[in-house]
Amino acid sequence: MSDSIKKVCVIGAGTMGAGIAAQVANAGVPVVLLDIVPKDGTNRNAIAEGAVAKMLKIEPAPFMSKSAAKLVETGNIEDHLDKVAECDWVIEAVIERLDIKQGLYAKLEAVKRDGTAVSSNTSTIPLANLVEGRSEAFKRDFLITHFFNPPRYMRLLEIVTGPDTDAGVAAKVEQFADVAMGKTVVHAKDTPGFIANRIGTYWIQLGINAAFDMGLSVELADAIAGKAMGVPKTGIFGLVDLVGIDLMPHLQASLTSTLPQDDPYHAIARTMPLIEKMIADGYTGRKGKGGFYRLNKQAGRRKEAIDLATGEYHAAIKPQGPRGPAAKGDLRALAESKGDIGSYAWAVMGGTLAYAAALVPSAAADVVAIDDAMKLGYNWSAGPFEMIDKLGAKYLAERLEAEGQPVPEMLKVAGERTFYRIENGKRQFLGLDGEYHDVVRAEGVLRLADIKLASKPLLKNASAALWDVGDGVVCLEFTGKMNALDGDVMKLIVQAIPMVAAQYKALVVYTDADSFSAGANLGLALFGLNIAAWGEIEKLVAGGQMAYKGLKYAPFPVVSAPAGLAVGGGCEILLHSDAIQAHAELYTGLVECGVGLIPGWGGNGEMLDRARKANRMPRGPMPAVAKVFETVSTATVSKSAAQAKEMLFLRPEDGITMNRDRLLHDAKQKALSLVEGYTPPEPPEFKLPGPSGRTAMGMAAEGFHKRGMATDYDMVVSDALAAVLSGGDADVVDTVTEQELLKLERETFMRLVHEPRSIARVEHMLETGKPLRN
Template identity: 40%
Template sequence: MMRSIRKAAVIGSGVMGSAIAAHLANAGIPSLLLDIVPKQLTEEEAAKGLTLEHPAVRSRLAVQAIAKLKKTKPAPLYDDTFAERITPGNLEDHLAQIADVDWVIEVIVENLDAKKELLSKIEAHWKEGTVVSSNTSGISINAMSADCGEAFKRHFLGTHFFNPPRYMKLLEVIPGEHTDPAIVSGMKQFCENRLGKGVVLAKDTPNFIANRIGTYGLLVTLQEMQEKGYRVEEVDAVTGPALGRPRSATFRTLDLVGLDTFVHVANNVYENVSDEAEKAVFAESPVLRGMVDKGWLGEKSGQGFYLKKKGPNGSEILSLDFSTMDYVPQKKVASASLEAAKLAKGAREKTKALLGAGDRYSELAWNILKKVLVYSAAKLGEIADSIREIDEAMRWGFGWELGPFETWDAIGLVRSVERMEAEGTAVPGWVKEWIAQGNTSFYKKQDGAAFYVHGGQYKELETAPEVISLRSLKEQNRVVKSNSGASLIDIGDGVACLEFHSPNNAIGADILTMIQQSLDEVRSNYNGLVIANQGRNFCVGANLMILLMEAQDEEWDEIDSIIRLFQNTMYKVKRFEKPVVAAPHRMTLGGGVEACMPADQIVASAETYFGLVEVGVGLIPAGGGCKEMALRVSQHAAHPDADLQPYLNQAFETIGTAKVSTSGHDAFKLGLFKPTDRIVINQDHLIHEAKQSVLRMVQAGYEPIREEKIRVAGSDGKAVMQLGAYSMRQSGYISEHDVKIANKLAHVLAGGDVPAGSLVTEQYMLDLEREAFLSLCGEPKTQQRMQHMLSKGKALRN
């Protein structure tokens, strides 16, 4: 058994090392962050009279790295205060302290000799039971530990985090030939449960799994482009979302990664493989080498395959012309294949549409894809034991919506292999043998279970008990009720899950109707309800298109009816006689927040971006959001003589500036979560954890939330908030229409024109919300803001 990891040490405080320490801090794991002792003073240190022996100088690199975490974007920390969980130090004065940690992570320069020297120093202070790992992106784990003792080797392995560690799901765990299997399984479990990672087990081969295949794919794309004369922007148009890949596609990805980094990674494969055909692909590209020599490294140097240039009409992004090596204006990329892919839904259908149109972009996609698929199949057994690990590595590490073998199934395994062989492409023998046995896919579903090819036969796809897949449950006919916007699904143990599945999960009458029907069903047949889904985002708000259309037609009674339905539905959720837990993730905005607030508890993903953003379209929250914030203000200042104003001002600022939390933890600071709400770091475990919360409430003898009166600040508190809005207008920070919205918001949050300290009902507050919302809907400038958001996807300041 591997011992529990309660404290860690990270050696190397560069971008990656400090970010790993930050993510450990996110997970509640304190760590030492150690680096070398500087050999020169900075000008600031010299001015202070410090010497190279001063402790502040000796640990400067780690101290600076920790300070930088709070300024880095995207933020490596869920909360800036978590930086306090990282202790800076240096390798000469503090290395002995690793005897008191449970995990040491090496994150220094990618150089075998340097890593071997460091491991020797670590082993001198190492205590048996402590796990030691390297974050190397491709250097051999066995070569690194070759000179270490047997006990040390049993505790040593690779843990390759993808950058940035907070946001990238993939973690490749690479056992050495001597690594204790218990350490491997223990680390896999720890990294999944505590760090929220998607862990794949990789073989100790050059660049492991994701970088091996991803680098190959990028290189064959570059070669195809040069051979056939495609432009940079053409390649990116084909190899992005049209092929189920990220928007950064090929060349934007290279610019983000850094061309020097990419050349180093590719060279690592070239130097460590023996197959001549493979070496030829990974051989250094003259184009890439030339760009690196010129300092065209991508985003970090300001130019790479793309260059942002300021012109008389604003900024323009130019692309590199390989024939002249000059930057030129991009040309519009359009074709039947790209249009077909754009119209198709889902990565499977998009890929098939792109390949099926028969134009030059279809040809480009096919020529790249077939090489990647064949290469992935050829590397099975060498870089990983199963196709599942290869597919997961590419989805989690490179953002592909489908892994190579999932893609192969999507385009038709048998048909595509026939085409490959007809074109002279050599297909690995095991793939042909698999097809010869009568199989038509690498994955299949049967009797509610999923299978994948492994060892020449289908093996059942096992999932951890903490992972609940709503898609799988629906395939098992566990849907209880459904309409166009939402479904109620039986997730076992007497708990049902309400899933939104409208476009963008926007809340409309269909979802509200299904919520009410779900409450009726749960009342009769279940112990409790979870509100969750597994879409890209939890919910982007109410259906703005319908609202704008009604406002433009001046259908005020219809808008009033819609808002009443929303308010009444959320009120029923809050007063429901059985426990309700909301489980939001990623973007949860406006009405999505209001769908969560009435729940007994919110169990949120750590990556939840939560905010009442209605002012961005010229409105205020009216589905109970203002009422709930006013209630929390009242609860914070529970004593009758306590001052409401400080809490009220914070709520006014949070809603009035459309603040969105930068994490689940940040939502607590904004007052959007209650103290009893919880955060789950692994989003795959979110619905399971929400279900467990429901069951705990049931076991404890659940009692519904009782209605309580809300103490409001009244006209006095309203005046304070309105004065703040007036001051911002006078300073030029906001527009006249912003002031109008702010005054309406202040009126609602303060409870209207009642005496300070008045006690009002929730329904009274809901009526204020609805009245303010309706009046703002009639404002032409609000309608302009709504139209702009729908057409441009961003807020209009008018």
């Protein structure tokens, strides 16, 4: 049996199946997508083909690049099931009906190779039922792989194996799902709903019941059981609108029919006449006419909320939710708040945490699996046991006991202890055996958070820190809000360069945070603009240029490892790195024109250098300049790392890591691979088109202006950008040095910051998070 997966087959081209196929293609692996033959029409592959066509149009996009779609081969299960013989993994994602799944497995058994994994994406049917009647060989190759929707963006994958599942087959699937598809694998037991949906459905049902019983508004309920509780800010009703209200009765029916009769879910499972009526009338949430919330188009898209008592809609209000410590993550303060806030918080939180605690070891082997499942599957900021640690296990147990509720065994085991602790620089969890055990990371997983537990920073200030991540590699971490960049970051970079040169081998720029960097600290910049501190602003621009060029020409390799948002100055530091190891979900770009400015930390020259070196770029100065002008003037941001390569923010040889947890390790390995024989790059010299090129770019921008796609002030900003990219007054035969281009960039930037309309754009961005179209 091969230990690698080189081709995959997905059967079922619905939303989930198609999305899973897209993520396999995003990993660069060929995938066959099959569905039934449609009843009407002559195209027997129409369903699978239609699914791919739809995915190329929708947002958020299932494909990371349009080229990934070329790896999807479409067909139907009547004519093309024999293609299964070419595949190493078959993923079944058909309708949740046992008879249909079993019928498909009988056909698969006749065509699959021995050792080819077969998995079901079911979230409701036990594995034992799925393989009933199948051969021993089929059972050895079978497991459940429960993906979450949308498969590209949701990191959780619950894997369930049976008593007959071959460990090697399961390991092959897990390795591929982890490394190639970017999934965090959580091992679940073969119990109804597995982990995340079982707890999540219980939590949602508790929240809905309590709001109805207490006569709360949906707005207040969501304000209490939302951000303050460390769960998505949508709250419970907003979340149900998002996933679809019509999904809830199906989940309820599945769990009530499969859970043991003594499970607490039976006591809270209810049908609500109002919810049944909403579904019947098409109010199924965001995908329908609306749900618990709706946008009233007749009233200018006014946001409205439903009254749970009357079923009538009213203008949504911002209620007086939790205040003080209760609003800032103090769960005990939240649970003890006076009035409806405390009562509702406790009803939802107390019940959910008690339920989760009772599922070890029946649904999951340990507390870590449950916490990971809820953080990754439902976007909770802390898992149930991490929440219990904040609340206090003893406090939760005593309060449950006082109410006559059963106290789960795990809470008794914990007593006055916490479920997690730090011991000798390692994170440990409490097992059902009453002992603490190390949280073990998979090989190739490296987290900065773990390094911080056992070490102190080499350098640190208010906005950045430098860490030793082992093997002679140091990590530069941004630490400000949204990892915004300011003078402190630049100072630390300047301090770090001689230290790394003297004592270490390489430097990686990385953060565990969701976003790499939102760019320059606009709040600080606006303060400077408002008090006309032009000298300080120019010093910040010059300091950034100096720091970034310092990294570029340092006597050691610099590798940037971005994930999430990396825009403006955050993008410019990538451009100055020797190499980039990016997370697949990278949203990067030079967005300064959107706030009335231009890139000021050397990004213009670095983009020009990349564009002129691109193999697909025609010869001569103008094509490269025009390409950079188009990208930067429109503040275009990549929607993936693959797209960032197409846009030249990443080089063809830069690496992409699919699993977020592996990014630091991969970047460190890339940095070490560059150490031997490393020499800094030579400073580039440019042949730029001069005033004629500036005129040509102006004409292109004018075309956008006439079509209403560019505002009057966009024309001013784009002309300033064109002046820099064309080399100012330089003649086409002149050579423009990197330093001359930096000087031109700095001078042009400073002209724009004096403009009131640029200041207005910065203010608007800070206030609304959206660009001002002035």
